[in-house]
Amino acid sequence: MMPPSAPRGRPRDSRAHRAILAAATELVTDVGYAAASIGAVAARAGVGKDTVYRRWSGKAELVYEAVFTEAEACPVPDTGSLTGDLTALLEALIQEFSAPAAAAALPGLLADFAANPELQARIRSEFLAPAKDGLVTVFERAVQRGETDPNVQVDLVLDTLAGAVFFHIGLVGVQPSQQLAAQLAAIVGRGIETR
Amino acid sequence: MMPPSAPRGRPRDSRAHRAILAAATELVTDVGYAAASIGAVAARAGVGKDTVYRRWSGKAELVYEAVFTEAEACPVPDTGSLTGDLTALLEALIQEFSAPAAAAALPGLLADFAANPELQARIRSEFLAPAKDGLVTVFERAVQRGETDPNVQVDLVLDTLAGAVFFHIGLVGVQPSQQLAAQLAAIVGRGIETR
Missing domain, CATH: 1.10.10.60 (Homeodomain-like)
Structure with missing residues:
Protein backbone atom coordinates (compact mmCIF):
# COMPACT_ATOMS: atom_id res chain seq x y z
CA MET A 1 0.00 0.00 0.00
CA VAL A 67 -14.74 11.19 29.67
CA PHE A 68 -13.12 7.84 28.98
CA THR A 69 -10.43 7.72 26.35
CA GLU A 70 -8.21 10.19 28.22
CA ALA A 71 -7.99 7.82 31.18
CA GLU A 72 -4.50 6.48 31.72
CA ALA A 73 -4.02 2.82 30.91
CA CYS A 74 -3.31 0.91 34.11
CA PRO A 75 -0.74 -1.91 34.12
CA VAL A 76 -2.37 -5.35 34.39
CA PRO A 77 -2.31 -6.37 38.06
CA ASP A 78 -0.13 -9.35 39.02
CA THR A 79 -0.69 -9.96 42.73
CA GLY A 80 -0.09 -13.71 42.60
CA SER A 81 -3.74 -14.77 43.06
CA LEU A 82 -6.90 -14.61 40.99
CA THR A 83 -8.85 -12.93 43.79
CA GLY A 84 -6.09 -10.38 44.32
CA ASP A 85 -5.90 -9.57 40.62
CA LEU A 86 -9.69 -9.28 40.30
CA THR A 87 -9.75 -6.96 43.32
CA ALA A 88 -7.16 -4.72 41.66
CA LEU A 89 -9.04 -4.72 38.33
CA LEU A 90 -12.27 -3.89 40.17
CA GLU A 91 -10.58 -1.07 42.08
CA ALA A 92 -9.56 0.51 38.75
CA LEU A 93 -13.06 0.00 37.32
CA ILE A 94 -14.71 1.51 40.42
CA GLN A 95 -12.37 4.50 40.28
CA GLU A 96 -13.07 5.01 36.56
CA PHE A 97 -16.88 4.70 36.94
CA SER A 98 -17.10 6.90 40.04
CA ALA A 99 -15.02 9.86 38.78
CA PRO A 100 -17.42 12.85 38.73
CA ALA A 101 -17.62 13.27 34.94
CA ALA A 102 -17.94 9.52 34.33
CA ALA A 103 -20.60 9.06 37.01
CA ALA A 104 -22.59 11.97 35.55
CA ALA A 105 -22.21 10.71 31.97
CA LEU A 106 -22.48 6.94 32.21
CA PRO A 107 -26.20 6.10 32.44
CA GLY A 108 -27.24 8.50 29.66
CA LEU A 109 -24.17 7.76 27.57
CA LEU A 110 -24.69 3.99 27.70
CA ALA A 111 -28.41 4.43 26.95
CA ASP A 112 -27.49 6.41 23.81
CA PHE A 113 -24.96 3.73 22.83
CA ALA A 114 -27.51 0.95 23.41
CA ALA A 115 -30.17 2.74 21.34
CA ASN A 116 -27.96 2.95 18.23
CA PRO A 117 -26.86 -0.38 16.66
CA GLU A 118 -23.61 1.04 15.27
CA LEU A 119 -22.63 2.53 18.63
CA GLN A 120 -23.91 -0.51 20.55
CA ALA A 121 -21.51 -2.74 18.63
CA ARG A 122 -18.68 -0.57 19.94
CA ILE A 123 -19.53 -1.09 23.63
CA ARG A 124 -17.75 -4.46 23.63
CA SER A 125 -15.18 -3.77 20.91
CA GLU A 126 -14.00 -0.38 22.23
CA PHE A 127 -15.46 0.63 25.56
CA LEU A 128 -14.85 -2.73 27.24
CA ALA A 129 -11.73 -3.71 25.25
CA PRO A 130 -9.05 -2.41 27.67
CA ALA A 131 -10.76 -4.09 30.64
CA LYS A 132 -11.08 -7.33 28.66
CA ASP A 133 -7.40 -7.32 27.72
CA GLY A 134 -6.52 -7.03 31.40
CA LEU A 135 -8.96 -9.79 32.36
CA VAL A 136 -7.61 -12.15 29.69
CA THR A 137 -4.05 -11.72 31.04
CA VAL A 138 -5.26 -12.25 34.62
CA PHE A 139 -7.08 -15.45 33.60
CA GLU A 140 -4.09 -16.79 31.64
CA ARG A 141 -1.96 -16.47 34.77
CA ALA A 142 -4.73 -18.01 36.92
CA VAL A 143 -4.96 -20.99 34.53
CA GLN A 144 -1.18 -21.49 34.79
CA ARG A 145 -1.45 -21.49 38.59
CA GLY A 146 -4.32 -23.99 38.39
CA GLU A 147 -6.75 -21.54 39.99
CA THR A 148 -9.28 -21.56 37.17
CA ASP A 149 -9.92 -23.56 34.03
CA PRO A 150 -9.29 -22.39 30.46
CA ASN A 151 -12.98 -22.49 29.54
CA VAL A 152 -13.97 -19.52 31.68
CA GLN A 153 -16.13 -17.17 29.61
CA VAL A 154 -14.22 -13.93 29.79
CA ASP A 155 -16.93 -11.80 28.16
CA LEU A 156 -19.56 -12.99 30.62
CA VAL A 157 -17.30 -12.45 33.64
CA LEU A 158 -16.49 -8.97 32.32
CA ASP A 159 -20.19 -8.14 31.85
CA THR A 160 -20.77 -9.35 35.43
CA LEU A 161 -17.98 -7.20 36.89
CA ALA A 162 -18.76 -4.11 34.79
CA GLY A 163 -22.51 -4.59 35.23
CA ALA A 164 -22.18 -4.91 39.00
CA VAL A 165 -20.07 -1.75 39.28
CA PHE A 166 -22.28 0.19 36.86
CA PHE A 167 -25.52 -0.89 38.52
CA HIS A 168 -24.28 -0.30 42.09
CA ILE A 169 -22.53 3.05 41.52
CA GLY A 170 -23.90 4.44 38.26
CA LEU A 171 -27.57 3.53 38.53
CA VAL A 172 -28.43 2.98 42.19
CA GLY A 173 -25.94 5.71 43.12
CA VAL A 174 -24.21 4.01 46.04
CA GLN A 175 -21.04 5.78 47.19
CA PRO A 176 -18.40 3.06 46.81
CA SER A 177 -16.94 1.85 50.10
CA GLN A 178 -13.27 0.98 50.56
CA GLN A 179 -14.26 -2.70 50.65
CA LEU A 180 -16.37 -2.76 47.50
CA ALA A 181 -13.70 -4.13 45.15
CA ALA A 182 -12.74 -6.92 47.55
CA GLN A 183 -16.41 -7.77 48.22
CA LEU A 184 -17.23 -8.01 44.51
CA ALA A 185 -14.05 -10.00 43.85
CA ALA A 186 -15.14 -12.44 46.57
CA ILE A 187 -18.67 -12.76 45.13
CA VAL A 188 -17.46 -13.30 41.56
CA GLY A 189 -13.89 -14.57 41.90
CA ARG A 190 -14.67 -17.65 43.97
CA GLY A 191 -17.34 -18.59 41.44
CA ILE A 192 -14.75 -19.06 38.70
CA GLU A 193 -12.11 -20.80 40.80
CA THR A 194 -11.39 -24.44 40.21
CA ARG A 195 -12.35 -26.43 43.30
CA MET B 1 -58.82 7.39 61.49
CA VAL B 67 -43.39 -2.07 31.10
CA PHE B 68 -42.67 -3.48 34.55
CA THR B 69 -45.44 -3.27 37.09
CA GLU B 70 -47.83 -5.36 35.00
CA ALA B 71 -45.43 -8.32 35.12
CA GLU B 72 -46.82 -11.23 37.09
CA ALA B 73 -45.15 -11.91 40.41
CA CYS B 74 -43.26 -15.20 40.24
CA PRO B 75 -43.29 -17.56 43.22
CA VAL B 76 -39.93 -17.66 45.01
CA PRO B 77 -38.01 -20.68 43.68
CA ASP B 78 -37.33 -23.54 46.11
CA THR B 79 -35.21 -26.09 44.23
CA GLY B 80 -33.33 -27.35 47.29
CA SER B 81 -29.99 -25.70 46.48
CA LEU B 82 -28.63 -22.16 46.40
CA THR B 83 -27.31 -22.56 42.86
CA GLY B 84 -30.63 -23.99 41.67
CA ASP B 85 -32.60 -21.18 43.29
CA LEU B 86 -30.27 -18.50 41.87
CA THR B 87 -30.58 -20.06 38.43
CA ALA B 88 -34.38 -19.86 38.66
CA LEU B 89 -34.28 -16.25 39.91
CA LEU B 90 -31.89 -15.36 37.07
CA GLU B 91 -34.14 -17.05 34.50
CA ALA B 92 -37.03 -14.83 35.62
CA LEU B 93 -34.81 -11.73 35.55
CA ILE B 94 -33.48 -12.57 32.07
CA GLN B 95 -37.02 -13.13 30.79
CA GLU B 96 -38.19 -9.84 32.31
CA PHE B 97 -35.24 -7.82 30.94
CA SER B 98 -35.33 -9.37 27.46
CA ALA B 99 -39.07 -8.95 26.77
CA PRO B 100 -39.30 -6.61 23.74
CA ALA B 101 -40.79 -3.60 25.53
CA ALA B 102 -38.45 -3.96 28.51
CA ALA B 103 -35.36 -4.38 26.34
CA ALA B 104 -36.32 -1.29 24.33
CA ALA B 105 -37.09 0.76 27.44
CA LEU B 106 -34.48 -0.25 29.99
CA PRO B 107 -31.28 1.67 29.13
CA GLY B 108 -33.05 5.00 28.57
CA LEU B 109 -35.48 4.44 31.44
CA LEU B 110 -32.73 3.65 33.94
CA ALA B 111 -30.71 6.63 32.70
CA ASP B 112 -33.71 8.90 33.38
CA PHE B 113 -34.13 7.34 36.83
CA ALA B 114 -30.42 7.76 37.61
CA ALA B 115 -30.45 11.41 36.51
CA ASN B 116 -33.23 12.38 38.96
CA PRO B 117 -32.48 11.94 42.70
CA GLU B 118 -36.13 11.34 43.63
CA LEU B 119 -36.52 8.65 40.95
CA GLN B 120 -33.04 7.22 41.62
CA ALA B 121 -34.01 6.55 45.24
CA ARG B 122 -36.85 4.40 43.92
CA ILE B 123 -34.61 2.06 41.87
CA ARG B 124 -33.75 0.06 44.98
CA SER B 125 -36.94 0.63 46.96
CA GLU B 126 -39.39 -0.16 44.14
CA PHE B 127 -37.81 -1.43 40.93
CA LEU B 128 -35.53 -3.95 42.69
CA ALA B 129 -37.78 -4.67 45.68
CA PRO B 130 -39.58 -7.78 44.31
CA ALA B 131 -36.26 -9.35 43.22
CA LYS B 132 -34.74 -8.55 46.61
CA ASP B 133 -37.66 -10.16 48.47
CA GLY B 134 -37.08 -13.34 46.47
CA LEU B 135 -33.35 -13.25 47.08
CA VAL B 136 -33.77 -12.76 50.83
CA THR B 137 -36.01 -15.85 51.03
CA VAL B 138 -33.55 -17.87 48.92
CA PHE B 139 -30.65 -16.84 51.20
CA GLU B 140 -32.61 -17.63 54.38
CA ARG B 141 -33.13 -21.18 53.12
CA ALA B 142 -29.49 -21.43 52.02
CA VAL B 143 -28.34 -20.33 55.49
CA GLN B 144 -30.56 -23.00 57.08
CA ARG B 145 -28.98 -25.64 54.80
CA GLY B 146 -25.51 -24.35 55.71
CA GLU B 147 -24.78 -23.37 52.12
CA THR B 148 -24.03 -19.73 52.83
CA ASP B 149 -23.48 -17.56 55.87
CA PRO B 150 -25.94 -15.02 57.29
CA ASN B 151 -23.64 -12.08 56.55
CA VAL B 152 -24.03 -12.24 52.78
CA GLN B 153 -24.76 -8.74 51.47
CA VAL B 154 -28.05 -9.20 49.69
CA ASP B 155 -28.09 -5.75 48.06
CA LEU B 156 -24.63 -6.23 46.59
CA VAL B 157 -25.44 -9.70 45.27
CA LEU B 158 -28.64 -8.33 43.76
CA ASP B 159 -26.77 -5.44 42.09
CA THR B 160 -24.32 -8.02 40.73
CA LEU B 161 -27.06 -10.26 39.31
CA ALA B 162 -29.21 -7.42 37.95
CA GLY B 163 -26.15 -5.54 36.70
CA ALA B 164 -24.81 -8.59 34.89
CA VAL B 165 -28.14 -9.28 33.18
CA PHE B 166 -28.71 -5.59 32.34
CA PHE B 167 -25.19 -5.08 31.01
CA HIS B 168 -25.12 -8.31 28.98
CA ILE B 169 -28.61 -8.10 27.48
CA GLY B 170 -29.72 -4.49 27.83
CA LEU B 171 -26.52 -2.64 27.02
CA VAL B 172 -24.26 -4.93 25.00
CA GLY B 173 -27.35 -6.43 23.37
CA VAL B 174 -26.42 -10.11 23.57
CA GLN B 175 -29.31 -12.46 22.74
CA PRO B 176 -29.58 -14.57 25.93
CA SER B 177 -28.65 -18.22 25.45
CA GLN B 178 -30.48 -21.08 27.15
CA GLN B 179 -27.48 -21.51 29.43
CA LEU B 180 -27.11 -17.89 30.53
CA ALA B 181 -28.95 -18.18 33.86
CA ALA B 182 -26.99 -21.29 34.88
CA GLN B 183 -23.70 -19.72 33.78
CA LEU B 184 -24.32 -16.55 35.80
CA ALA B 185 -25.52 -18.58 38.80
CA ALA B 186 -22.25 -20.54 38.62
CA ILE B 187 -20.14 -17.38 38.40
CA VAL B 188 -21.93 -15.64 41.28
CA GLY B 189 -23.48 -18.46 43.31
CA ARG B 190 -20.29 -20.33 44.10
CA GLY B 191 -18.76 -17.06 45.27
CA ILE B 192 -21.23 -16.78 48.12
CA GLU B 193 -21.24 -20.44 49.16
CA THR B 194 -19.65 -21.44 52.42
CA ARG B 195 -16.64 -23.65 51.74
Missing part, protein backbone atom coordinates in the same frame (compact mmCIF):
# COMPACT_ATOMS: atom_id res chain seq x y z
CA MET A 2 1.22 3.48 -0.83
CA PRO A 3 1.61 5.83 2.10
CA PRO A 4 -1.03 8.56 2.04
CA SER A 5 0.39 11.62 0.23
CA ALA A 6 -1.37 14.12 2.46
CA PRO A 7 -4.04 14.05 5.15
CA ARG A 8 -7.52 14.40 3.77
CA GLY A 9 -9.45 17.52 4.70
CA ARG A 10 -8.01 20.20 6.90
CA PRO A 11 -5.49 19.28 9.57
CA ARG A 12 -7.04 18.75 12.98
CA ASP A 13 -6.83 21.84 15.15
CA SER A 14 -5.70 20.12 18.30
CA ARG A 15 -6.23 23.20 20.46
CA ALA A 16 -9.91 23.41 19.46
CA HIS A 17 -10.17 19.63 19.82
CA ARG A 18 -8.86 19.73 23.37
CA ALA A 19 -11.07 22.74 24.25
CA ILE A 20 -14.17 20.86 23.06
CA LEU A 21 -13.28 17.74 25.07
CA ALA A 22 -12.64 19.82 28.19
CA ALA A 23 -15.91 21.72 27.72
CA ALA A 24 -17.84 18.44 27.31
CA THR A 25 -16.31 17.01 30.48
CA GLU A 26 -17.07 20.17 32.49
CA LEU A 27 -20.61 20.53 31.17
CA VAL A 28 -21.59 16.90 31.77
CA THR A 29 -20.27 17.20 35.32
CA ASP A 30 -22.11 20.49 35.92
CA VAL A 31 -25.51 19.91 34.31
CA GLY A 32 -25.69 16.16 33.61
CA TYR A 33 -25.56 14.20 30.38
CA ALA A 34 -29.10 14.94 29.15
CA ALA A 35 -28.73 18.72 29.42
CA ALA A 36 -25.21 18.85 27.93
CA SER A 37 -26.17 19.62 24.33
CA ILE A 38 -23.67 19.93 21.47
CA GLY A 39 -24.65 23.62 21.23
CA ALA A 40 -23.85 24.21 24.90
CA VAL A 41 -20.52 22.35 24.60
CA ALA A 42 -19.58 24.40 21.51
CA ALA A 43 -20.49 27.67 23.26
CA ARG A 44 -18.42 26.78 26.32
CA ALA A 45 -15.46 25.80 24.10
CA GLY A 46 -15.77 29.03 22.09
CA VAL A 47 -16.31 27.27 18.75
CA GLY A 48 -19.25 26.85 16.39
CA LYS A 49 -21.44 23.72 16.42
CA ASP A 50 -20.11 22.89 12.93
CA THR A 51 -16.62 22.56 14.38
CA VAL A 52 -17.91 19.94 16.82
CA TYR A 53 -19.86 18.04 14.16
CA ARG A 54 -16.80 17.94 11.86
CA ARG A 55 -15.05 15.85 14.53
CA TRP A 56 -17.81 13.80 16.18
CA SER A 57 -20.98 12.35 14.75
CA GLY A 58 -22.98 13.16 17.87
CA LYS A 59 -23.06 13.77 21.60
CA ALA A 60 -22.49 10.17 22.66
CA GLU A 61 -19.22 9.84 20.75
CA LEU A 62 -17.98 13.23 21.93
CA VAL A 63 -18.77 12.59 25.60
CA TYR A 64 -17.33 9.07 25.40
CA GLU A 65 -14.00 10.42 24.12
CA ALA A 66 -14.05 13.31 26.61
CA MET B 2 -62.03 8.23 59.71
CA PRO B 3 -62.54 6.53 56.39
CA PRO B 4 -62.34 9.01 53.53
CA SER B 5 -65.84 10.25 52.75
CA ALA B 6 -65.23 10.48 49.01
CA PRO B 7 -62.26 10.09 46.70
CA ARG B 8 -60.46 13.34 46.12
CA GLY B 9 -60.56 14.71 42.57
CA ARG B 10 -62.30 12.87 39.81
CA PRO B 11 -62.39 9.07 39.87
CA ARG B 12 -59.66 7.45 37.84
CA ASP B 13 -60.89 6.51 34.38
CA SER B 14 -59.40 3.05 34.28
CA ARG B 15 -60.12 2.60 30.58
CA ALA B 16 -58.06 5.68 29.70
CA HIS B 17 -55.41 4.56 32.20
CA ARG B 18 -55.08 1.16 30.54
CA ALA B 19 -55.09 2.70 27.05
CA ILE B 20 -52.22 5.01 27.99
CA LEU B 21 -50.17 2.15 29.46
CA ALA B 22 -50.77 0.01 26.37
CA ALA B 23 -49.86 2.90 24.06
CA ALA B 24 -46.63 3.54 26.01
CA THR B 25 -45.63 -0.14 25.79
CA GLU B 26 -46.34 -0.29 22.05
CA LEU B 27 -44.61 2.98 21.26
CA VAL B 28 -41.45 2.18 23.24
CA THR B 29 -41.26 -1.17 21.46
CA ASP B 30 -41.81 0.41 18.03
CA VAL B 31 -39.69 3.57 18.15
CA GLY B 32 -37.49 3.19 21.24
CA TYR B 33 -37.52 4.97 24.58
CA ALA B 34 -35.97 8.26 23.47
CA ALA B 35 -38.49 8.84 20.67
CA ALA B 36 -41.54 7.78 22.71
CA SER B 37 -42.67 11.23 23.87
CA ILE B 38 -45.62 11.85 26.17
CA GLY B 39 -47.32 13.62 23.24
CA ALA B 40 -46.93 10.59 20.99
CA VAL B 41 -48.19 8.24 23.73
CA ALA B 42 -51.22 10.48 24.34
CA ALA B 43 -52.01 10.63 20.61
CA ARG B 44 -51.78 6.84 20.26
CA ALA B 45 -54.01 6.36 23.31
CA GLY B 46 -56.53 8.89 21.97
CA VAL B 47 -56.27 11.21 24.99
CA GLY B 48 -54.84 14.67 25.59
CA LYS B 49 -51.37 15.18 27.09
CA ASP B 50 -53.04 16.69 30.17
CA THR B 51 -54.74 13.37 30.85
CA VAL B 52 -51.33 11.68 30.90
CA TYR B 53 -49.75 14.34 33.13
CA ARG B 54 -52.63 14.08 35.61
CA ARG B 55 -51.59 10.49 36.24
CA TRP B 56 -47.78 10.44 35.83
CA SER B 57 -45.20 13.09 36.57
CA GLY B 58 -43.21 12.25 33.46
CA LYS B 59 -42.16 9.72 30.83
CA ALA B 60 -39.92 7.63 33.07
CA GLU B 61 -42.68 6.90 35.61
CA LEU B 62 -45.23 6.17 32.89
CA VAL B 63 -42.95 3.80 30.97
CA TYR B 64 -41.83 2.11 34.18
CA GLU B 65 -45.44 1.33 35.12
CA ALA B 66 -46.30 0.30 31.56
